[in-house]
Amino acid sequence: MTAHATIFFGLWLQNPLRIAAANPSSARLADTLARCVDLGRPGPVLELGAGxxxxxxxxxxxxCPPERILALEREPRLVTVLRREFPGMTVIEADATRIGEYLASRVERLCTVVSSLPIKWFPVEAQRAVVKPCLELLGPGGQFLQLTNAFSSPVSIEALGIAGREIRRVWLNLLPAQIWSYSERSGA
Ligand SMILES: C[S@@+](CC[C@H](N)C(=O)[O-])C[C@H]1O[C@@H](n2cnc3c(N)ncnc32)[C@H](O)[C@@H]1O
Incomplete structure (x- = not known):
């Protein structure tokens, strides 16, 4: 096990629901997700639950240069790892439900949002607090990408009044993973 995987596994043992996975995502999954990001769009890439x-x-x-990534993570030990491994990157130590406050005064436009938060376990109001401010800054054609092991939408599409669909499935992973893409409904 790598040093990062050991830290991650230790935190998961202490609180499985907060960390939500026993191991970090594989490189295969990371590369598949990264290929879904259109880096030609303007603005930073926001990563939620960066681990x-x-x-x-x-x-x-x-x-994508680290300087173009805003990475949010709640666990202080993981924040320390992120700051050490990606020195040029902006690392936000916060709960994801407060992302709207962070973005409001600092960001005019987002390229893409990449989330591996355990969002399917969040109450609907917490899902709204995460997803809605992001969609506002993504603009037309922008995607909120969410990783999940669930075989249905991990975000409550109807309750939030947004559009969402599964765009990739990665079978060759420890657990099969799906990538969902969310956006504002057309005409919204
Ligand atoms: C499934 S892990 C994914 C970690 C990493 N992105 C990866 O793919 O290996 C979920 C991550 O989200 C973080 N997390 C969970 N709930 C959070 C919240 N409300 N706010 C911020 N981070 C949260 C956890 O600490 C954990 O690092």
Whole structure:
């Protein structure tokens, strides 16, 4: 087990529901997710629940400079890892439900949002607090990408009044993973 995987596993043992996975995402999954990001769009890439940076590394391998990534993580030990591994990246130590407050005064436009938060376990109001401010800054054609092991939408599409669909499925992973894409409904 790598040092990062050991930290991650230790935190998961202490609180499985907060961390939501026993291991960091694989490089294969990270690369598949990164290929869904259109880096030609303007603005930073926002990563929610960045953990030890497995998905972040996929974004960097795909050509996104760390300086263009805003990575949010709640666990202080994981924040320390992210700051050490990606020195140029902005690391936000916060609960994801407060992302609206952070973005309001600092960001005019987002390229894409990449989330591996355990969002299917969040109450609807918490899902709304995470997803809605992001969709506002993504603008037309922008995607809120969510990783999940669930075989149905992890975000309550109807309650939030948004559009969502599964865009990729990765079978060759520890657990099969799906990537969902959310956006404002057309005409909204
Ligand atoms: C399934 S792990 C994914 C970690 C990493 N992105 C990866 O793919 O290996 C979920 C991550 O979300 C973080 N997290 C969970 N709930 C959160 C919240 N409300 N606010 C911020 N981070 C949260 C956890 O600490 C954990 O690092």
């Amino acid at each position: 030890t940076g497995s998905l972040t590394s996929g974004l960097v391998r795909a050509g």
